[in-house]
Structures are given as structure tokens and as C-alpha cells.
Amino acid sequence: MSGFADIHTHKINAGRYAVQSLDVEQWSVLSNDTGDNCFSLGVHPWNVHKTDISLLDKLKNILASDLRVKAVGECGLDKNSMASAEQQILFFKEQVVISEVSGKPLIIHCVGAFNEIIKLKKNLRPEQKWIIHGFRGKPQLAEELLTHGFYLSFGEKFNEESVRLTPQNRLCVETDESELPIAEIYRKICDVKSCRPEDIVIPAEVLNL
Numbered sequence: 001m002s003g004f005a006d007i008h009t010h011k012i013n014a015g016r017y018a019v020q021s022l023d024v025e026q027w028s029v030l031s032n033d034t035g036d037n038c039f040s041l042g043v044h045p046w047n048v049h050k051t052d053i054s055l056l057d058k059l060k061n062i063l064a065s066d067l068r069v070k071a072v073g074e075c076g077l078d079k080n081s082m083a084s085a086e087q088q089i090l091f092f093k094e095q096v097v098i099s100e101v102s103g104k105p106l107i108i109h110c111v112g113a114f115n116e117i118i119k120l121k122k123n124l125r126p127e128q129k130w131i132i133h134g135f136r137g138k139p140q141l142a143e144e145l146l147t148h149g150f151y152l153s154f155g156e157k158f159n160e161e162s163v164r165l166t167p168q169n170r171l172c173v174e175t176d177e178s179e180l181p182i183a184e185i186y187r188k189i190c191d192v193k194s195c196r197p198e199d200i201v202i203p204a205e206v207l208n209l
Helices: 028-032 055-065 085-102 114-124 139-147 160-165 182-193 202-207
Strands: 006-009 018-023 038-042 069-078 106-111 130-132 151-154 171-173
Touching: 006 171, 018 069, 028 038, 038 055, 055 069, 055 085, 069 085, 069 114, 085 106, 085 114, 106 114, 114 139, 139 151, 139 160, 151 160, 160 182, 171 182, 171 202
Parallel strands: 006 018, 018 038, 038 069, 069 106, 106 130, 130 151, 151 171
Antiparallel strands: none
16 A cells, blocks of 8 residues: 555545545435545435435445445444434444445444444444544543454544554544644554554555555
């Protein structure tokens, strides 16, 4: 790999090693894209209540046919969403199935529902990797998630101790909505971990970049 892998961004045309996150209703972006870009596609928990579940069939078909789509998501659970917990869990489980069938990792948005996400992982026993994006939690939560096999992705703002204890082979890096270049976020994380940017190779491997 050359360059810095950005596993989750909302920037447009961010480059070959950046994964632009799209909601499934934005799927037309794929057909209009003529660049060397990569994407993730899913239904965000904020949008569950206004998304027809039949669109998940579209998601399934795209994941099966478009190699530019590297992951399912961002999807997950958010206690601040207008959608009910039941609606969110239904959509999340369906996207887990799509992740498993397509062989693509899951990019997870989780706010206030880590116990539920951990329970779902234990019950569903996925083979694909589950990546918590934008993790800012305390080291105790990081340790629990790592114990249950999650990958943790860190952006511009993070808990230094959580970064420090996350093994390099379970650590991803992202810009999300930050204006900072991905290289700068790598530098900040590597300062905490006392390693070189080239030592953090997992993002590219996980997403087949």
C-alpha cells in the first residue's frame, strides 16, 4: 500500500485509499462516479425511520456487483435517532446479513448503545470484521470491545489511552467529517503509540484497498 488509508470519510473524491461513506439512497453517486474512488454503502441509524426497507435489496445487489464498494455502512444503533430501537435493530441485522453474504466488513455508528451492539455480535457470531468508527470512548470500553473482537477506528478526536491500548492490528484511522488531512491524523495517532505511520497497515488490509 502507498498512501494513508482512510476507512471512513464524507469527503468527495478523497482518493484511492479513502472510503467515502454513502447512505443507500445516494447509490446513484456510484453510477455517476468516474474517478478512482472507493465507497461504503448502508443505512445510517438516523435514517432508518425514513428509509423503505426494500432499499436493502438494492444494497445487496450493489455489494454483490460493484467492487468499488468496500464495506457495509455506516450502520448501527444511536439512542439519539428518531427511529425506534426496534426499527434500528431490524435494519442493523439485515445489514449484518448483507455484510456476511458479500464478504465485506461492517462500519458501525454507535451512540449510547454499546451493550446492545456487543450483545448482537455475541448472538449473531459474524465472520466479517465489525469496525466501530469514530471511537472516542474511554479505555475500559475500548478494552471490552477489543475483547469481543471489534476493530476500533480513530479520527481527529480520540482518547489517548484508548489509542495506546488498541493493538496496531485492530486499529483503523479515518477523517469522517474532519477538515484535517488523513496524514495529520495518522501522525497524531502515531505520536501516541510511538510508532511510524507505515506500521499501521490494517485499514488497507481490512478493506482490500
